[in-house]
Amino acid sequence: MADVCSLRSVEKSQCIYVCVLLLVLTSFASGLDTCIEVKSAISQKGLDENEVPVKAISGSDLAICPHSESCCTQTLENQLTLHGRKEHTAQLNKTFNLIQRTFIHRRRKFDEFFKDLITHAAQGLDEMFLETYGVLYRQNDHIFGALFNQLRLYYGGEDMNLMSVMQHFFDNLLIKMFQLINNLQVTDDRYMRCLTDNMDKLKPFGDVPTKLGTHVQRAFIAARTFVQGLAVGSRVVA
Structure with a gap:
């Protein structure tokens, strides 16, 4: 129409x-x-x-x-x-060519800007945690690396629930922290599953998972929608 x-x-x-x-x-x-x-x-x-x-x-x-x-x-x-x-x-x-070039240019600039934000956030967190926890953090930094990889995939267009991504991150973080603190205690998968299933009751991280998850979800949904809108705009006027 x-x-x-x-x-x-x-x-x-x-x-x-x-x-x-x-x-x-x-x-x-x-x-x-x-x-x-x-x-x-x-x-x-x-x-x-x-x-x-x-x-x-x-x-x-x-x-x-x-x-x-x-x-x-x-x-x-x-x-x-x-x-x-x-x-x-x-x-x-x-006129259409000018509009198309404008869409393409602004999409590229925003895409570079937001990807740099993700990279700088990952680097900043890595440096802070390494300085604070040293080798203990470095041995388990894959947990944080996996989180940022998931965020990059979502921004790139992957279909996933960001709140679930954040929940999975804190579940893994809780398990690893529990294992490090209670390294002499023998636990199995069933025990760990029970631990993560009751995270809402235990609240080992307070309300940080909920607040952080909400902020991340808002930021990434807005950014992805915006950059995809610019891409669609450049194709519409082509």
């Missing part, structure tokens, strides 16, 4: 353009015995001035030009229509 409406809008604009052009040309004939000025105007448009009659003639068989006497003929009318459509299409393409 949008394409049909757009096409009709273009056709209407072309018609208006041609009408104005023809009316301007025919106005030269008003009060004149010859069509010299019209021949000159037609020549400047790159059309054949020989199609212009020497004197104003009846326009009873014309579709756009006035039906009274004018310097317009059916052949000239058709040529001007084609010429007007060509010029109008060229102007539209020029």
Whole structure:
């Protein structure tokens, strides 16, 4: 439907353009015995001035030009229509190309900006935790690396639930912390599953998982929607 409406809008604009052009040309004939000025105007448009009659003639068989006497003929009318459509299409393409380049440029800049934010966040967290926990953190940094990889995949278009991603991260973090703190206690998968299933009751991290998950979800949904919208926009005007 949008394409049909757009096409009709273009056709209407072309018609208006041609009408104005023809009316301007025919106005030269008003009060004149010859069509010299019209021949000159037609020549400047790159059309054949020989199609212009020497004197104003009846326009009873014309579709756009006035039906009274004018310097317009059916052949000239058709040529001007084609010429007007060509010029109008060229102007539209020029405008659309500019809009498309704008969409592409802004999408690329935002994409680079947001990916840099993710990278800097990962690096900043890595440096802070390494300085605080040293080798203990380095031996388990894959938990954090997996989280940021999931976030990158989501931003890139992967279909996943970010709240579930964050929950999975804190589940793994809880298990690893429990194992490190209780390294002498023997536990099995069933015990660990019970531990994570009751995280909402135990709240080992307080309300951090919920708050952080909400903030991450809002930021990434907005960023992904925005960058995808810019990509769609560049294709629509192509």
